[in-house]
Amino acid sequence: MAEGKVIRAISGFFDIYDTGVVRRCRARGVFKKQGVTVLVGDEVEYEPIGQQEGIVNSVKPRQTELIRPPIANVNHVLVVFSYVTPDLNLLMVDKTIAAAIIAGVTPSLVLTKRDLASLPEAEQVVDIYRECGLEVVSISTKEASSVDLVRALMQGKTNVVAGPSGAGKSTLANALAPGLALKMGAVSEKIGRGRQTTRHVELFQLDAETWLADAPGFSQLQLNVESRALRNYFPDFAAFDCPYRGCLHMDEESCLVKAAAESGQLASSRYENYRQIYQEIREREERMY
Ligand SMILES: Nc1nc2c(ncn2[C@@H]2O[C@H](COP(=O)(O)OP(=O)(O)OP(=O)(O)O)[C@@H](O)[C@H]2O)c(=O)[nH]1
Numbered sequence: 001m002a003e004g005k006v007i008r009a010i011s012g013f014f015d016i017y018d019t020g021v022v023r024r025c026r027a028r029g030v031f032k033k034q035g036v037t038v039l040v041g042d043e044v045e046y047e048p049i050g051q052q053e054g055i056v057n058s059v060k061p062r063q064t065e066l067i068r069p070p071i072a073n074v075n076h077v078l079v080v081f082s083y084v085t086p087d088l089n090l091l092m093v094d095k096t097i098a099a100a101i102i103a104g105v106t107p108s109l110v111l112t113k114r115d116l117a118s119l120p121e122a123e124q125v126v127d128i129y130r131e132c133g134l135e136v137v138s139i140s141t142k143e144a145s146s147v148d149l150v151r152a153l154m155q156g157k158t159n160v161v162a163g164p165s166g167a168g169k170s171t172l173a174n175a176l177a178p179g180l181a182l183k184m185g186a187v188s189e190k191i192g193r194g195r196q197t198t199r200h201v202e203l204f205q206l207d208a209e210t211w212l213a214d215a216p217g218f219s220q221l222q223l224n225v226e227s228r229a230l231r232n233y234f235p236d237f238a239a240f241d242c243p244y245r246g247c248l249h250m251d252e253e254s255c256l257v258k259a260a261a262e263s264g265q266l267a268s269s270r271y272e273n274y275r276q277i278y279q280e281i282r283e284r285e286e287r288m289y
């Protein structure tokens with residue numbers, strides 16, 4: 001029995017990487033029966049067949065598991081959003097960051113298309129997320145200095161990009177590893193967003209300790225937590241020590257998070273987006289019970 005890492009999953013086949021060699025494998029029938037899905041990023045045991053094929057026998061326990069994009073065992077999410085085309089949607093940024101934290105994965109924020117953005121606005125967004133304690137880079141994927149900033153963030157980690165279609169995720173991945181020749185898409189003038197150029201999650205090794213997965217963009221995201229637990233995934237809110245320990249930071253009179261948003265100590269967009277996400281989860285919960 002050999003061990004390897006799933007780097008691609010395409011229509012029933014899994015490409016398994018094992019010490020420099022990639023094999024196209026199928027999963028044992030029992031996976032389907034047990035409802036087990038093999039994810040890109042999974043560490044698996046497989047049975048080699050010939051030089052290039054094999055059968056996946058089992059999946060090792062996962063360190064982490066993200067739902068969007070679907071990938072196992074990453075320890076760093078590059079949250080990639082463009083300033084324009086598509087326009088920056090801070091609600092989606094906040095959701096994507098929270099989704100990473102929920103999965104126990106560290107997020108960093110990569111803001112792209114700085115060459116097309118107005119500077120004061122760009123600086124404001126960078127400040128908001130540095131205040132949250134995130135690493136933030138503001139880049140133009142065509143500049144070598146920008147690519148170096150991202151490379152430094154990723155070094156030694158297993159990374160995945162997460163963000164909307166057209167944000168420049170594949171452009172960035174290509175710039176980081178020029179040999180990849182990933183397909184990149186033009187952003188539609190009419191709808192101002194990308195057209196889902198990337199179709200599959202795919203993992204690439206950049207050096208001995210560094211991996212990067214490119215992934216399709218998404219425009220919707222549902223956070224799988226209870227409404228009352230949501231506050232735990234906005235760790236920057238903890239700095240404002242609400243007197244009521246169970247404070248949900250919604251409409252409690254003594255809420256210091258709300259007060260901080262009003263006084264400008266906390267970015268109002270962060271707080272408003274928290275409220276919005278909380279409401280979304282509440283509505284879902286009410287439909288369920
Ligand atoms: N001006 C400018 N254009 C960029 C930048 N980064 C990417 N682009 C362009 O944005 C478009 C979309 O880039 P992609 O890399 O395909 O976007 P993606 O995030 O991979 O999109 P999906 O695969 O659909 O999720 C392409 O036309 C890129 O050339 C940038 O920093 N500045």
Ligand SMILES: [Mg+2]
Nearest residue numbers: 169170197198
């Ligand atoms: Mg892409």
Ligand SMILES: [Zn+2]
Nearest residue numbers: 242247249255
């Ligand atoms: Zn509060």
